[in-house]
Amino acid sequence: MKIILKTFLILIFVVSASLAQGFKVKASGEQTFNFEDKYKRNQATFFSTTPLEDITGVSNDVKGKVTFNVSDIKTLKGSISIPTASIKTGIDLRDEHLRSENWLDAANFPDITFFIKKVGDVKVSGDNKLEAKVTGDFSVHGVTKEVVADVTMTYLDANEQTQKKAPGDLLGVQAKFKIVLSDYDIDNMIVGQKVADDIEINANIFGSNAL
Amino acid sequence: MNSKQKIVLLTAAVLLIGIFIVWQASGGEVLSKDGIWVKKEMTELDKSLGLEPELEFQKKFVLGLLPHTAVISGVVVFISAGLFFVFRTKKDKEKK
Numbered sequence: 005m006k007i008i009l010k011t012f013l014i015l016i017f018v019v020s021a022s023l024a025q026g027f028k029v030k031a032s033g034e035q036t037f038n039f040e041d042k043y044k045r046n047q048a049t050f051f052s053t054t055p056l057e058d059i060t061g062v063s064n065d066v067k068g069k070v071t072f073n074v075s076d077i078k079t080l081k082g083s084i085s086i087p088t089a090s091i092k093t094g095i096d097l098r099d100e101h102l103r104s105e106n107w108l109d110a111a112n113f114p115d116i117t118f119f120i121k122k123v124g125d126v127k128v129s130g131d132n133k134l135e136a137k138v139t140g141d142f143s144v145h146g147v148t149k150e151v152v153a154d155v156t157m158t159y160l161d162a163n164e165q166t167q168k169k170a171p172g173d174l175l176g177v178q179a180k181f182k183i184v185l186s187d188y189d190i191d192n193m194i195v196g197q198k199v200a201d202d203i204e205i206n207a208n209i210f211g212s213n214a215l
Numbered sequence: 216m217n218s219k220q221k222i223v224l225l226t227a228a229v230l231l232i233g234i235f236i237v238w239q240a241s242g243g244e245v246l247s248k249d250g251i252w253v254k255k256e257m258t259e260l261d262k263s264l265g266l267e268p269e270l271e272f273q274k275k276f277v278l279g280l281l282p283h284t285a286v287i288s289g290v291v292v293f294i295s296a297g298l299f300f301v302f303r304t305k306k307d308k309e310k311k
Contacts, residue, residue: 133265165260168260210264
């Protein structure tokens with residue numbers, strides 16, 4: 005009976021290990037990547053349309069850490085955030101309006117955060133690259149809603165080239181998702197223009213496990 | 216319409232067409248802008264990391280319909296109407 009039980013447990017371990025989807029890189033075990041880049045090269049953007057023009061908002065002040073087991077991306081946890089006041093649209097008056105009480109209310113809600121909850125639909129597209137749907141809690145304007153982001157992650161082992169950008173192994177993350185403004189109690193008028201309710205959000209960031 | 220009025224009308228039409236062409240050539244934007252977002256050139260490493268080009272704000276005036284093109288066109292129309300009125304002949308005045 006003991007032998008059957010042991011065999012069964014080993015079988016479960018082997019099957020679950022073979023089902024784990026992750027990176028096939030030099031690193032192993034749990035790794036933590038920090039996305040706070042002192043040169044502000046990480047970027048989160050939003051894109052919106054109004055009847056008169058398209059609006060692009062950009063923040064280069066991305067912060068956050070993620071931790072995962074290299075061989076199983078489903079162990080991913082962590083959060084990414086930007087200070088609300090760091091968003092620039094290219095027009096100072098509009099930026100002021102964006103930070104104001106009527107819009108994002110930066111004084112009362114200083115950060116916009118994505119908190120990772122789970123990872124699904126993992127597609128391995130190379131030894132160091134995979135795509136996944138990452139479900140998380142997105143908080144803005146004091147309201148938190150669950151969103152699903154399409155994420156592409158690329159793992160680069162430390163080498164001469166990566167050292168020029170940052171020390172340690174690097175993780176490149178490209179994430180996209182949409183939110184509905186009215187879900188977050190945000191007025192959709194900005195400097196007299198009606199903004200579309202759907203907003204596209206992108207994160208184009210890299211992190212290092214040596215920061 | 217006398218010859219001076221014809222010249223005023225023709226000049227106004229040419230100016231308005233010119234303004235329209237300049238506005239279209241500037242991108243035909245509805246609102247004037249002080250700058251634009253441009254995609255920065257990517258390094259090979261960034262491409263290897265699967266990143267997209269970073270956006271960078273470049274200060275550059277972009278002529279839009281509002282307010283600049285509309286205001287300039289309005290001024291042209293206003294001055295042309297004034298000159299058209301000033302260049303009335305005696306005959307025109309007597310008619311009134």
